[in-house]
Amino acid sequence: MSTAAAPGDPVLRMEAVRKSFGTSLVLRDVDLEVAPHTVTALIGASGSGKSTLLRCANLLEEVDDGAIWLDGEEITDPRADADAVRRRIGVVFQAYNLFPHLTVLQNITLAPQRVHGLSRAEAEAQARELLERLGLGAKAGEYPDRLSGGQQQRTAIVR
Ligand SMILES: Nc1ncnc2c1ncn2[C@@H]1O[C@H](COP(=O)(O)OP(=O)(O)OP(=O)(O)O)[C@@H](O)[C@H]1O
Ligand SMILES: [Mg+2]
Incomplete structure (x- = not known):
């Protein structure tokens, strides 16, 4: 649901975000609040779900459960405009140069x-x-x- 964000409210908020790939549970009920004009680092082992969390925030992955708000607007609402969300979140992807058609x-x-x-x-x-x-x-x-x-x-x- 869209509600006006007050100054000092989190710019990004996640509540109980859950995401699996097949039988592998990658995000288990993740809660996160990012205050405006702050820097947040996600630290964790390789494969622990950091990029998946960011991809969920950018709607590149669909969450299985839980909710995400950007500036007070619930972006996990099915009616949210994914293109509008992505215009407001920039992502610098990890680089690699593997052949995509080969295992x-x-x-x-x-x-x-x-x-x-x-x-x-x-x-x-x-x-x-x-x-x-x-x-x-x-x-x-x-x-x-x-x-x-x-x-x-x-x-x-x-x-
Ligand atoms: N599209 C997908 N299909 C199946 N499994 C996936 C998919 N994307 C990611 N995974 C798996 O989900 C887990 C979390 O991946 P993720 O990319 O979020 O890790 P990460 O914390 O960003 O790791 P790194 O530090 O290596 O970048 C990994 O085990 C990965 O193999
Ligand atoms: Mg990653």
């Missing part, structure tokens, strides 16, 4: 095979060992757009 494993094994002449089996064995060391063993078959920013960054480091 993590294919991204990593491409150059060793093409450039260094390794067999596919050799390249994959080496890649899987490195992926395990960086906590990405379960993501070998995923496409980059299904990884967190840090997971993409580490994939690029492995490559």
Whole structure:
């Protein structure tokens, strides 16, 4: 619901925001208030849901439950104008340069095979060992757009 924001009210407020991807619960009832003219840092392990929270605030992801208010206006209301919200929130995305049409494993094994002449089996064995060391063993078959920013960054480091 839209209510006029008073000076000093939070510019961004989240209440009990919940978001899952499949069976993985990424945001569990997150409450957050950001006062005007303040800086807030989200700190947490890679893959813990920081970017997902920001994507929810920008309506790039739909929350499963809970609500978000921007300047007193509930933007998770289905009637909210997503384009108008995005005009008011700027997002600097994490950068990566992975091939989007290749899986993590294919991204990593491409150059060793093409450039260094390794067999596919050799390249994959080496890649899987490195992926395990960086906590990405379960993501070998995923496409980059299904990884967190840090997971993409580490994939690029492995490559
Ligand atoms: N579209 C998606 N489909 C399935 N799983 C996803 C999707 N987007 C993110 N995830 C998963 O949700 C979890 C949280 O991802 P998120 O990008 O929010 O992490 P993060 O805290 O920003 O991490 P980092 O510090 O690495 O950037 C990760 O395990 C990620 O693999
Ligand atoms: Mg992130």
